[in-house]
Amino acid sequence: MKPTIKDVAKKSGVSIATVSFVINNSKPVSVETRNRVLKAIKSLNFRPSNSARDLVTGKTGNIGFILTDDHFLRTEPFYTRIFLGTEFEARSEGYYILLTTIKRDFKETDNLPRFIIDRNVDGVIVAGKVPHCFIERLSASNLPAVFIDYIPPKNDYPMVLIDNIQGALMATNHLISLGHTNIAFIGGGTEHPSWVDRLKGYKQALESSNIPIKNSLIVANDKFQGRQNGFNSAKMLFSKKNNITAVFAANDAMAIGVLKYLRDNGKRVPQDVSLIGFDDIEADLMLSPTLSTIRVPKLELGTEALKLLVNVIKSKKSLSKKILVPVELIIRESTSIYSPK
Amino acid sequence: MKPTIKDVAKKSGVSIATVSFVINNSKPVSVETRNRVLKAIKSLNFRPSNSARDLVTGKTGNIGFILTDDHFLRTEPFYTRIFLGTEFEARSEGYYILLTTIKRDFKETDNLPRFIIDRNVDGVIVAGKVPHCFIERLSASNLPAVFIDYIPPKNDYPMVLIDNIQGALMATNHLISLGHTNIAFIGGGTEHPSWVDRLKGYKQALESSNIPIKNSLIVANDKFQGRQNGFNSAKMLFSKKNNITAVFAANDAMAIGVLKYLRDNGKRVPQDVSLIGFDDIEADLMLSPTLSTIRVPKLELGTEALKLLVNVIKSKKSLSKKILVPVELIIRESTSIYSPK
DNA sequence: AAATTTTAGTTAAACGTTTAACTACTTTAA
DNA sequence: TTAAAGTAGTTAAACGTTTAACTAAAATTT
Numbered sequence: 001m002k003p004t005i006k007d008v009a010k011k012s013g014v015s016i017a018t019v020s021f022v023i024n025n026s027k028p029v030s031v032e033t034r035n036r037v038l039k040a041i042k043s044l045n046f047r048p049s050n051s052a053r054d055l056v057t058g059k060t061g062n063i064g065f066i067l068t069d070d071h072f073l074r075t076e077p078f079y080t081r082i083f084l085g086t087e088f089e090a091r092s093e094g095y096y097i098l099l100t101t102i103k104r105d106f107k108e109t110d111n112l113p114r115f116i117i118d119r120n121v122d123g124v125i126v127a128g129k130v131p132h133c134f135i136e137r138l139s140a141s142n143l144p145a146v147f148i149d150y151i152p153p154k155n156d157y158p159m160v161l162i163d164n165i166q167g168a169l170m171a172t173n174h175l176i177s178l179g180h181t182n183i184a185f186i187g188g189g190t191e192h193p194s195w196v197d198r199l200k201g202y203k204q205a206l207e208s209s210n211i212p213i214k215n216s217l218i219v220a221n222d223k224f225q226g227r228q229n230g231f232n233s234a235k236m237l238f239s240k241k242n243n244i245t246a247v248f249a250a251n252d253a254m255a256i257g258v259l260k261y262l263r264d265n266g267k268r269v270p271q272d273v274s275l276i277g278f279d280d281i282e283a284d285l286m287l288s289p290t291l292s293t294i295r296v297p298k299l300e301l302g303t304e305a306l307k308l309l310v311n312v313i314k315s316k317k318s319l320s321k322k323i324l325v326p327v328e329l330i331i332r333e334s335t336s337i338y339s340p341k
Numbered sequence: 342m343k344p345t346i347k348d349v350a351k352k353s354g355v356s357i358a359t360v361s362f363v364i365n366n367s368k369p370v371s372v373e374t375r376n377r378v379l380k381a382i383k384s385l386n387f388r389p390s391n392s393a394r395d396l397v398t399g400k401t402g403n404i405g406f407i408l409t410d411d412h413f414l415r416t417e418p419f420y421t422r423i424f425l426g427t428e429f430e431a432r433s434e435g436y437y438i439l440l441t442t443i444k445r446d447f448k449e450t451d452n453l454p455r456f457i458i459d460r461n462v463d464g465v466i467v468a469g470k471v472p473h474c475f476i477e478r479l480s481a482s483n484l485p486a487v488f489i490d491y492i493p494p495k496n497d498y499p500m501v502l503i504d505n506i507q508g509a510l511m512a513t514n515h516l517i518s519l520g521h522t523n524i525a526f527i528g529g530g531t532e533h534p535s536w537v538d539r540l541k542g543y544k545q546a547l548e549s550s551n552i553p554i555k556n557s558l559i560v561a562n563d564k565f566q567g568r569q570n571g572f573n574s575a576k577m578l579f580s581k582k583n584n585i586t587a588v589f590a591a592n593d594a595m596a597i598g599v600l601k602y603l604r605d606n607g608k609r610v611p612q613d614v615s616l617i618g619f620d621d622i623e624a625d626l627m628l629s630p631t632l633s634t635i636r637v638p639k640l641e642l643g644t645e646a647l648k649l650l651v652n653v654i655k656s657k658k659s660l661s662k663k664i665l666v667p668v669e670l671i672i673r674e675s676t677s678i679y680s681p682k
Numbered sequence: 683a684a685a686t687t688t689t690a691g692t693t694a695a696a697c698g699t700t701t702a703a704c705t706a707c708t709t710t711a712a
Numbered sequence: 713t714t715a716a717a718g719t720a721g722t723t724a725a726a727c728g729t730t731t732a733a734c735t736a737a738a739a740t741t742t
Contacts, residue, residue: 030720
């Protein structure tokens with residue numbers, strides 16, 4: 001059978017309490033006994049029982065990771081990478097991650113994830129946009145929670161966010177520095193803070209370079225943000241005659257849609273139109289040209305969120321800290337210097 | 342504080358044992374008391390403590406889900422769907438899933454997932470191909486395990502497999518029924534049972550239609566199985582003059598690579614070449630033409646594996662059952678009737 | 683009617699930890 | 713020299729369940 005703390009105690013000739021102190025560093029133990037205990041632990045291959053420990057401490061050692069199923073199933077491994085960051089960090093922090101999805105159209109009457117109902121987690125991480133009514137239910141459950149890449153309305157949970165404004169600034173400034181002035185923006189709907197901020201950064205960049213902002217160059221009204229949407233938006237923009245020489249798409253998926261539209265319609269990238277995305281989804285290595293973009297450190301989003309959550313759990317204070325994770329400009333083939341015909 | 346079984350017992354005027362019997366249906370309880378207890382449970386919003394229960398039963402209520410990180414991060418949400426199937430089924434079975442990845446090049450000396458070392462799972466599900474040495478380490482741990490979509494060498498674990506031969510038969514027969522005879526096969530390396538079986542099905546279909554098998558039409562030597570590989574293989578096939586009119590690619594990712602090669606080289610699909618894949622990764626709705634394929638029921642792979650594992654855990658017998666999940670022919674735009682020029 | 687079996691419930695031990703309260707020394711302070 | 717404080721360890725209770733062993737009453741069999 002699995003060895004218990006008693007076996008260790010017997011083998012090293014001390015009480016089980018002392019063994020516990022050694023395991024948890026919770027009380028001073030003399031060097032000799034500590035070593036004796038450690039040796040016994042090793043030789044018996046002892047591992048403390050989670051359930052016993054959890055029972056007495058009232059903790060579970062688990063953390064829930066929640067996202068909508070469509071986010072989880074996105075073709076770009078964006079949220080999966082974030083999850084992996086969390087999972088990885090959880091290993092060193094000694095937590096287990098319970099991953100579950102909720103429906104994108106979570107209803108008032110839907111069940112919360114079972115680990116919340118059963119209180120089988122010490123806290124949860126919510127990644128990406130989730131329905132309002134889910135957030136309300138979650139907040140009623142009084143569990144510590146941290147949000148990633150989404151600002152929950154009316155709740156001051158701690159958050160780990162992408163520095164969207166800065167990224168959009170970098171992307172737009174990159175295009176400007178290449179000589180472009182007729183720069184289009186393609187974004188998702190305005191109900192998501194990320195798109196709002198990326199648009200904000202775009203505008204700021206233009207302003208500070210004294211380039212007039214033309215609403216005719218901005219498409220940001222769709223609820224979705226996939227390739228199809230990029231394709232459609234590009235169609236809207238390029239069917240009018242407005243001399244666009246560069247496009248900043250608010251994410252790579254849309255950028256790929258734009259790319260497809262341009263290719264289908266005889267525009268060369270980057271010779272005729274420069275194109276930059278956002279996210280760096282390292283999607284398609286076959287993509288040609290390769291896409292300039294703003295790299296979002298996805299693993300880091302996940303690790304930071306876990307660290308933050310562990311802090312909240314341990315301090316028991318509901319610090320409403322916001323961490324803004326910096327992004328990085330990645331220049332590839334899809335952007336080049338403006339060369340008028 | 343969280344209500345305990347004692348609170349329920351007090352409220353309903355019975356002993357805690359009776360409450361336990363009601364919760365677990367483990368001993369007959371009269372209808373009246375049962376109802377009284379259930380009412381108390383509901384009104385107190387009582388949920389049994391996992392840790393307490395686990396401690397006494399020696400179970401954990403957790404199941405580990407293991408796959409390599411590159412599988413998890415694949416652009417096609419193939420394994421993520423399988424996971425979702427498992428997770429979904431786990432909800433109704435009352436288990437929690439701990440998802441973790443191992444490295445594709447897992448080394449003898451690498452640590453097993455922490456939940457195995459700590460024995461914090463009652464069993465594990467392994468999805469997709471994993472390194473041999475990992476399997477050996479796993480099997481030394483003596484945990485119940487079920488494999489999905491991979492046949493572990495030298496171990497008779499229970500498995501849930503795709504009916505690859507049948508699928509390949511269906512795909513090839515579909516092409517044959519359209520009048521094609523010069524049908525190429527593009528597969529991955531032969532070290533993976535799936536590719537071997539899909540090739541086998543391809544050959545069987547040709548044989549039973551009395552179409553000679555030409556090795557020049559078969560490319561199956563690469564270790565990887567992505568788009569790039571499909572692209573390269575198509576190049577190899579079509580650069581020789583051999584009148585290929587149809588291609589069966591052993592997965593959709595490779596099929597998409599083939600499609601790209603054909604498009605780049607002026608061949609129309611399906612007018613000039615019919616193309617069918619395998620998996621149905623519902624990748625790119627923008628793909629044109631849409632891809633005929635063999636649908637693999639991914640969720641079902643996951644649910645079946647969980648059911649099987651739960652069976653093993655409960656029966657304590659190491660039944661080495663194999664479940665072959667049926668596939669389905671999905672005809673879309675990329676295959677059409679053979680029309681000689 | 684007595685003996686036996688069945689049914690519905692109770693009691694108490696056990697699971698493997700953590701930790702508050704205590705003890706017995708040893709060191710330091712007065 | 714004695715009292716106080718510090719150190720290193722022990723004892724035992726507690727956490728919230730499950731379950732074996734038991735009891736008392738009811739139902740069935742003889």
